[in-house]
Amino acid sequence: MKNVTNHQPVRHINNPPKTVGTKNFSVEHILTLTNLTKKFGAITAVNNLSFTIEKGNVYGILGPNGSGKSTTLGIVLNVVNKTSGNFDWFDGNTSTHNALKKVGAIIEHPNFYPYMTATQNLKLVCKIKEVSEEKISEKLQLVGLLDRKDSKFSTFSLGMKQRLAIASALLNDPEILILDEPTNGLDPQGIHQIREIIKTIASQGTTILLASHLLDEVEKVCTHVVILRKGVSLYSGSVDAMNASHGFLTMHSNNMEMLQSALEGNPAFGKIKREGEFLIVYLNEPLDASEVNKLLFEKGITLSHLVKRKESLEEQFLELTKQK
Amino acid sequence: MFRLLSIELQKLRYNRAAKVISIIYFVLITFIALIASIEFNFGNFHFRVADQGIFNFPFIWHFDTYMAAILKLFLAIVIVSMMSNEYSYRTLKQNLIDGLSKKEFLLSKFLTVLLFSVISTVFIFAVSLILGLLFSDYTEIGIIFSGMEYIGAYFIKLVAFFSLCLFLGVLVKRSAFALGFLIVIQIVEWLIYGLMKWQFFKDTEIADQVSQFFPLNAMANLIKEPMSRLGAIQSAANQLGESFTKDYSVSFLNILIVLVWTALFLYWSYAILKKRDL
DSSP states (O other): OOTHHHTTTTOOOOHHOOOOOOOOOOOOOEEEEEEEEEEEETTEEEEEEEEEEEETOEEEEETTSSSHHHHHHHHHHSSOOOOOEEEGGGGGTSSSHHTTTEEEEESSSSSOTTTTTHHHHHHHHHHHHTGGGHHHHHHHTTTTOGGGSSSGGGGOOOHHHHHHHHHHHTTTOOHHHHHHHSTTOOOHHHHHHHHHHHHHHHTOOEEEEEESHHHHHHHHHOEEEEEEEEEEEEEEOOOOOHHOOOOOEEESSSSSHHHHHHHOTTTTTEEEEEEETTEEEEEEOOOOOHHHHHHHEEEEEEEEEEEOOOOOOOHHHHHHSSOO | HHHHHHHHHHHHHHHHHHHHHHHHHHHHHHGGGGGGGOOOEEETTTEEEGGGGSSTTTTHHHHHHHHHHHHHHHHHHHHHHOOOOOOHTTTHHHHTTOOOOHHHHHHHHHHHHHHHHHHHHHHHHHHHHHHHHHOOOOOOOOTTTTTHHHHHHHHHHHHHHHHHHHHHHHHHHHHHHHHHHHHHHHHHHHHHHIIIIIITTTTTSSSHHHTTTTHHHHHHHHHOOOOOOOOOOOHHHTTTTOOOOOOOOOOHHHHHHHHHHHHHHHHHHHHHHOOOOO
């Protein structure tokens, strides 16, 4: 609520659930997607997608290239027409274009008027979003472009363009910041700068929706993920819950057949697969490596290799998005 | 409304090409005044354009609006590019994401078109008034302000033409191609007219009846060419045994046709914007 005083002169900033008094007091829904579908001719880019974005969380939309991430964002950002289904901004209390004034969004390419300077471009955005121009310097400072504020956009490097886009998205102190592949095409330094900025913004409590195919990017900042493949949602929920599997064991013994049959008889172990000379076993319940060792030793099996690991987000992602 | 206009004007203000062409356009309109200074000397024969009556009220309204309307092509470049640039810079997408609705976007363009047309109309009115006061043989108030329908027709003509430019900008997305398309429309209109006039409906009025509904032809008909109305040309024609019985007035049906086209261009622009995925 720290920003309320700054916003007072601007009429469109309010907190609908509190002032209007809708049914939900505990959670503010920023965006709700219900059975959203988009078809491009015969291709279904987004298929019956539903998820909800709640205030204060950091969401990641993960998916391989062409999985419908950008299309989904395009639909909620009013630039792509949906085929069917619905989406509601802020519990459906405002029209989409008015809701977007409370949103900050960056899509793949930074799009500005090349013949205008950074400041002139941002002033235009202020006019569109109907916010005052006083924050321009502050936001340029945040992304480190204040000393280039009077340079034409066409003279900027890609990294600078992307940072200007972030500054532009933050001008209205948005309720939610939407980032679509923000580090695409940047050099390592640029990627680092953008990530630092995102972390700073996330730490201030701004809701963020980050679409990416870079998993470490999502893993580092997101609390929730939606995983897409071919326009279908494969998983939607918190990152922690996704990691809720109990991990897996990599083992090796002199007698692999005996080991495998011993494991197969035990309900604590799930899927078992051979990988080279090792046996990979997924756990169905929390089980310590030492307990497993003890259990097997009692059955007369000695292990020469035993490692317990949890899957990284990357492994889970690859597992989930594998072609079936 | 003011917000939408100021958004579009900001986009244009820093665009050097748009600024230069707009300035050239208005300077060229003032240059109509230069026609006054055209003089020939063939031995004893002294000819001065200003003395031929083209600056007489109310004829000057007709003459000046006709001449100035030719120059609208300059502003057409600005208008087509202000639309197609939004596609090539991908700023249309950004504008929508920033919270402009598609309707507001088109409205901001159309308001700018209206503004340009108003300025141009006021400008041609002022230039004609000054030229007329300097050179006209008749300066009675009643005569000065007769023939005002040409000023009105000029305004409608500009709005309609620029709306067509907007529409082509939306449709084609590239300024050069959009302007090329404009020429194609003109050629197609001529071709259809020619085919009707000299092939299918020979010796009838059908070709003229139909072609008055063509968009560019309808706009052109709003202000018909004023040359044959000049005294000198009339008398020359009389000597050759020809006489003109042409109606130079601004017809109501014509205005209606042009207004319908304007509405269609705007509606189609909106429909395309709405339907197209960016």
